[in-house]
Amino acid sequence: MQLKGSQIVVRTLVEQGTKLVFGFPGATVIDIYDALLDYQDEIRHVLVAHEQGAAHAADGYARATGRVGVCLATSGPGSTNLVTGIAASFMDSTPLVVITGNVATEHIGTDSFQEIDITGVTLPITKHNYFVEDVNELAHVIREAFRLAVSGRPGPVLIDIAKDVQQAMGSYEPAEAVRADDPVLGDLSQLDAAVACINACHRPLVYFGGGVLAAGAQREVLELANKVDAPIACSLMGLSAVPTNHPRFLGMEGMHGRYAATMAMKNADCIIALGCRFNDRSTGDRTRFGAAVHIVHIDVDGSEINKTTSDDFGIVGDLRPALNRLIPLLDQADHQGWSQLIQKMREDEASQVDTRDGLTPRNVLMMADEFREPGSCVVTDVGQHQMWAAQFLVLSQPRTFVSNGGLGAMGFGLPAAIGVALATHRRTLLVVGDGGLGMSVQELATAVSTRAQVTVLLMNNGTLGMVRQWQRLFYDRRYVGTTLAGYRQTDYVAVARAFGAQGSRAQSLLDLRRAFGEAAACEGPYVIDCAIAQDELVLPMLAPSGGLDDIIVEVEE
Amino acid sequence: MDRYTLAILVHNRFGVLNRVTSMFRRRRFNIASLTVSETETAAYSRITVVFDGDDIAKEQLMRQLYKLPDVVMVRELDRDASVNSELLLIKLANRERDKRNDILDAAGAFEAKIMEYSRDAIILQLVGDTLLIDNFIDLMRDYEILESCRTGVISLARGAGTMRDGIG
Numbered sequence: 001m002q003l004k005g006s007q008i009v010v011r012t013l014v015e016q017g018t019k020l021v022f023g024f025p026g027a028t029v030i031d032i033y034d035a036l037l038d039y040q041d042e043i044r045h046v047l048v049a050h051e052q053g054a055a056h057a058a059d060g061y062a063r064a065t066g067r068v069g070v071c072l073a074t075s076g077p078g079s080t081n082l083v084t085g086i087a088a089s090f091m092d093s094t095p096l097v098v099i100t101g102n103v104a105t106e107h108i109g110t111d112s113f114q115e116i117d118i119t120g121v122t123l124p125i126t127k128h129n130y131f132v133e134d135v136n137e138l139a140h141v142i143r144e145a146f147r148l149a150v151s152g153r154p155g156p157v158l159i160d161i162a163k164d165v166q167q168a169m170g171s172y173e174p175a176e177a178v179r180a181d182d183p184v185l186g187d188l189s190q191l192d193a194a195v196a197c198i199n200a201c202h203r204p205l206v207y208f209g210g211g212v213l214a215a216g217a218q219r220e221v222l223e224l225a226n227k228v229d230a231p232i233a234c235s236l237m238g239l240s241a242v243p244t245n246h247p248r249f250l251g252m253e254g255m256h257g258r259y260a261a262t263m264a265m266k267n268a269d270c271i272i273a274l275g276c277r278f279n280d281r282s283t284g285d286r287t288r289f290g291a292a293v294h295i296v297h298i299d300v301d302g303s304e305i306n307k308t309t310s311d312d313f314g315i316v317g318d319l320r321p322a323l324n325r326l327i328p329l330l331d332q333a334d335h336q337g338w339s340q341l342i343q344k345m346r347e348d349e350a351s352q353v354d355t356r357d358g359l360t361p362r363n364v365l366m367m368a369d370e371f372r373e374p375g376s377c378v379v380t381d382v383g384q385h386q387m388w389a390a391q392f393l394v395l396s397q398p399r400t401f402v403s404n405g406g407l408g409a410m411g412f413g414l415p416a417a418i419g420v421a422l423a424t425h426r427r428t429l430l431v432v433g434d435g436g437l438g439m440s441v442q443e444l445a446t447a448v449s450t451r452a453q454v455t456v457l458l459m460n461n462g463t464l465g466m467v468r469q470w471q472r473l474f475y476d477r478r479y480v481g482t483t484l485a486g487y488r489q490t491d492y493v494a495v496a497r498a499f500g501a502q503g504s505r506a507q508s509l510l511d512l513r514r515a516f517g518e519a520a521a522c523e524g525p526y527v528i529d530c531a532i533a534q535d536e537l538v539l540p541m542l543a544p545s546g547g548l549d550d551i552i553v554e555v556e557e
Numbered sequence: 558m559d560r561y562t563l564a565i566l567v568h569n570r571f572g573v574l575n576r577v578t579s580m581f582r583r584r585r586f587n588i589a590s591l592t593v594s595e596t597e598t599a600a601y602s603r604i605t606v607v608f609d610g611d612d613i614a615k616e617q618l619m620r621q622l623y624k625l626p627d628v629v630m631v632r633e634l635d636r637d638a639s640v641n642s643e644l645l646l647i648k649l650a651n652r653e654r655d656k657r658n659d660i661l662d663a664a665g666a667f668e669a670k671i672m673e674y675s676r677d678a679i680i681l682q683l684v685g686d687t688l689l690i691d692n693f694i695d696l697m698r699d700y701e702i703l704e705s706c707r708t709g710v711i712s713l714a715r716g717a718g719t720m721r722d723g724i725g
Contacts, residue, residue: 119572120575124579124580124583127626128625128626131572148626301620301624302620302623303617303620303621303623303624305620306613306616306617307617
């Protein structure tokens with residue numbers, strides 16, 4: 001049938017199962033907005049305050065559900081404002097379809113008003129992108145974008161559509177929602193050698209990243225760990241794939257990873273690495289990482305094998321079929337000595353636990369956990385609070401920890417939490433710092449307009465805490481550009497009220513308990529401005545570019 | 558460090574070369590030469606890239622290439638199992654009469670073709686592998702080189718097989 005280009009865009013989104021579009025209108029997408037009106041029963045459009053929020057919200061939606069998140073923006077500034085959000089999605093491999101309008105084809109390349117070469121700008125931060133010049137290709141391109149976004153290693157795909165293409169009549173034939181490509185097994189040439197290595201080792205560690213969540217391979221991970229009798233650690237992106245209270249689980253490893261997880265990595269003689277990319281925040285000094293161990297690395301993206309570390313054995317393939325191939329070939333192991341060593345590490349870790357009273361990061365987050373609905377999501381922004389959340393929160397179901405790991409974009413939290421709350425229809429806990437909340441605070445407007453069930457736990461220490469921590473530890477306490485208390489005069493409870501949200505301040509655990517209670521009973525967003533001491537540190541810490549044995553577990557006042 | 562030649566079959570679409578070279582730049586691959594042209598099939602273009610690195614870098618490069626949806630096929634072309642060629646155009650000053658015969662002798666020895674011959678300048682064209690062309694340029698440094706350019710290597714595997722054979 002013949003439809004207007006903009007109608008084809010929205011029809012194809014509907015056909016692909018899109019329920020929510022986060023966006024902000026502008027001159028070159030008015031036609032798409034016009035078409036959205038015709039499909040308002042099928043697709044809900046969420047107007048954000050700033051396009052970056054649209055990308056982060058769509059990303060939050062994608063992270064919580066595993067489905068494609070969709071956002072929409074106009075040409076020029078609309079599209080450039082998306083860039084940080086697209087990059088955040090790209091770095092963490094989340095499925096996103098980003099639609100931008102552009103000026104009419106005849107004006108392309110002439111620097112016309114609000115014309116930006118957004119396919120050029122986003123080339124290195126998208127899995128793929130398209131500039132659509134032919135209305136008859138629209139439906140096909142959108143379907144391809146959905147397929148690419150979720151197939152193999154997920155990622156963001158951008159579709160830039162010239163305004164005249166949206167207005168032209170073109171052909172549209174209804175189609176089924178595309179499915180992800182079937183899980184593939186790639187290069188298995190090193191499988192046998194990997195099996196021999198794992199069977200011969202004495203101190204195995206199963207270490208995984210966000211790939212386990214993308215592949216839905218959490219059951220296989222546990223099966224593997226049981227078979228080889230190994231403890232389990234993960235990267236920030238892997239959190240929530242294995243329940244935090246699982247007896248084999250040591251928690252997050254890395255720069256601010258938990259002590260036992262880091263020690264297990266340091267002492268293991270074989271690391272079975274699944275769906276992870278050995279980012280520098282996980283490995284520390286790469287020349288010292290894994291020097292004495294064998295690494296068996298399994299990833300759907302073959303380019304991750306040997307990218308940053310010297311992997312002894314690389315297996316390329318989707319995690320579920322790869323593990324289902326690997327596990328039956330392995331001997332049932334029993335590493336008692338190693339288990340005892342791990343137990344000792346856990347005891348050492350327990351002895352380091354912060355037992356202070358008051359609004360310490362641990363106490364605050366433990367109380368937050370009390371008020372969380374089982375299975376509801378936690379979203380974080382970026383900084384100290386993010387690491388505390390990663391260390392302390394109890395996570396029992398996959399995809400319940402949403403955090404921007406790779407890009408580390410402050411400002412991610414609030415819009416992402418809105419996306420998560422709207423996707424899951426459950427009260428979502430946002431853990432955020434005062435620096436990061438300031439970067440996207442305008443999205444409180446979106447949270448209010450959508451009545452998003454977000455409890456904003458603002459861990460307000462009046463400083464850009466992570467940078468302050470580095471200034472304290474590595475820059476001789478020269479605090480420059482990081483102190484907000486006494487410099488800014490922001491009253492976040494008043495800000496919340498100004499946007500039409502509720503909120504209150506917590507100066508004690510008693511206040512905090514009352515605030516969480518109010519938040520739970522509240523219909524929309526609720527901001528808790530919780531006072532945290534300025535000099536709280538995230539520990540343990542691996543010194544930047546240090547090795548795993550350079551772990552800092554305490555710091556003198 | 559070794560030198561590798563890779564042939565990359567890509568969809569013949571607008572902007573594909575940009576995607577490929579952008580990836581090389583972003584990931585800091587050390588590219589010695591790169592050529593691109595249409596092929597026997599309108600649907601595909603062929604990029605021949607010569608790059609310096611080790612085996613791990615080559616593997617990484619090939620895997621990064623395969624992540625680009627427009628890349629159809631990547632093949633490493635072994636020097637001995639393929640025909641490698643590039644083309645050189647070199648312009649030399651021709652004003653000094655006593656050197657003219659020397660230049661022509663060298664051109665003859667290398668079977669370079671004379672593309673222009675005037676009182677002021679001589680333009681030679683040479684087709685051959687990289688080493689031959691390097692040697693010829695080196696020899697021409699005895700004279701006054703006004704300008705030169707070369708295409709970079711193109712390469713086909715020996716035998717009847719084609720890259721398209723590998724496409725499922």
